[in-house]
Amino acid sequence: MRFSTIPIIAALAKIGAALYVIEDNYPISSAFFDHFNFITGEDPTHGYVQFVDRAAAQSADYISIKDNAVYIGADHSNVATSSGRQSVHMSSVKTYTRGLFIVDLGHMPDSICGTWPAVWTVGPTWPNDGEINIIEGVNQQTRNRMTLHTNTGCSINNSGFYGELITDNCGETNQSAKVGCSIDSYSSTSYGGGFNHIGGGVYALEWTSSAINIWFFPRGSVPANVDSLSPDPSTWGTPTTRLSDTCDIDHHFRNHSIFRSTDFRYHVLR
Numbered sequence: 001m002r003f004s005t006i007p008i009i010a011a012l013a014k015i016g017a018a019l020y021v022i023e024d025n026y027p028i029s030s031a032f033f034d035h036f037n038f039i040t041g042e043d044p045t046h047g048y049v050q051f052v053d054r055a056a057a058q059s060a061d062y063i064s065i066k067d068n069a070v071y072i073g074a075d076h077s078n079v080a081t082s083s084g085r086q087s088v089h090m091s092s093v094k095t096y097t098r099g100l101f102i103v104d105l106g107h108m109p110d111s112i113c114g115t116w117p118a119v120w121t122v123g124p125t126w127p128n129d130g131e132i133n134i135i136e137g138v139n140q141q142t143r144n145r146m147t148l149h150t151n152t153g154c155s156i157n158n159s160g161f162y163g164e165l166i167t168d169n170c171g172e173t174n175q176s177a178k179v180g181c182s183i184d185s186y187s188s189t190s191y192g193g194g195f196n197h198i199g200g201g202v203y204a205l206e207w208t209s210s211a212i213n214i215w216f217f218p219r220g221s222v223p224a225n226v227d228s229l230s231p232d233p234s235t236w237g238t239p240t241t242r243l244s245d246t247c248d249i250d251h252h253f254r255n256h257s258i259f260r261s262t263d264f265r266y267h268v269l270r
């Protein structure tokens with residue numbers, strides 16, 4: 001996964017009706033990695049993967065600064081053995097409650113068997129503090145899936161967004177599959193090979209007390225107010241994903257770290 005152009009990840013705090021100021025701008029330098037903890041040990045989601053620490057990731061060249069971009073990759077030259085392929089699992093040191101989060105990516109794993117990349121935010125106690133999957137896909141998926149997980153009592157109202165509603169109940173208590181509520185993008189450039197073909201794009205998550213909205217802007221269609229870091233979501237049109245009046249957002253979402261990882265599916269890579 002390559003984060004490119006400025007800002008790679010920006011977190012902005014709301015100061016007015018539709019006015020945001022930068023709270024954190026994650027830099028394009030090795031200092032980028034100072035903002036993250038590297039999570040090692042067994043993968044809680046049971047992927048076919050070995051998550052390594054920062055020193056190991058650095059020496060194996062899984063993380064670096066290349067071509068004025070932050071590069072975060074995985075082992076792509078060895079045959080994976082034992083518990084799986086080496087990769088990195090990072091979570092931001094800082095936690096956030098509400099805000100506007102902008103992630104600019106130049107590249108992600110292609111839509112190929114075995115890959116499972118994701119960018120998400122999650123609170124300390126799951127599912128009580130909520131989880132927001134901004135980018136996620138597995139195997140040959142060609143369109144991005146955005147998924148929210150919460151405690152009981154939160155659902156997606158099927159209106160106000162342009163995407164395909166997959167499941168509407170975000171509350172996990174009555175779900176055995178733990179699938180949460182999901183919306184798929186209709187855009188074939190939103191994920192994997194299609195995304196890479198156009199040089200990626202920008203994902204924006206706006207999290208307020210009244211709504212959680214996610215937009216995707218393909219490269220070439222990124223609003224000027226995003227590029228200039230004076231973003232105004234009120235000018236961006238209908239989001240791809242929206243959670244609003246059928247969820248008490250402040251009750252269900254708090255203190256999120258920003259995560260990214262490339263996990264691998266056990267059954268296809270072996």
Ligand SMILES: *[C@@H]1O[C@H](CO)[C@@H](O)[C@H](O)[C@H]1NC(C)=O
Binds near residue numbers: 152153171173174
């Ligand atoms: C679980 O589902 C049942 C039947 O739909 C409902 O009556 C109950 O309130 C739900 N429980 C929770 C905790 O959501």
Ligand SMILES: *[C@@H]1O[C@H](CO)[C@@H](O)[C@H](O)[C@H]1NC(C)=O
Binds near residue numbers: 157158159160246
């Ligand atoms: C769902 O959204 C529509 C359109 O905004 C609104 O009219 C309706 O009241 C909402 N439903 C619920 C249950 O909030």
Ligand SMILES: *[C@@H]1O[C@H](CO)[C@@H](O)[C@H](O)[C@H]1NC(C)=O
Binds near residue numbers: 097254255
């Ligand atoms: C976030 O966590 C801190 C403690 O780490 C707590 O004091 C604070 O109330 C939490 N914020 C929210 C919105 O729950």
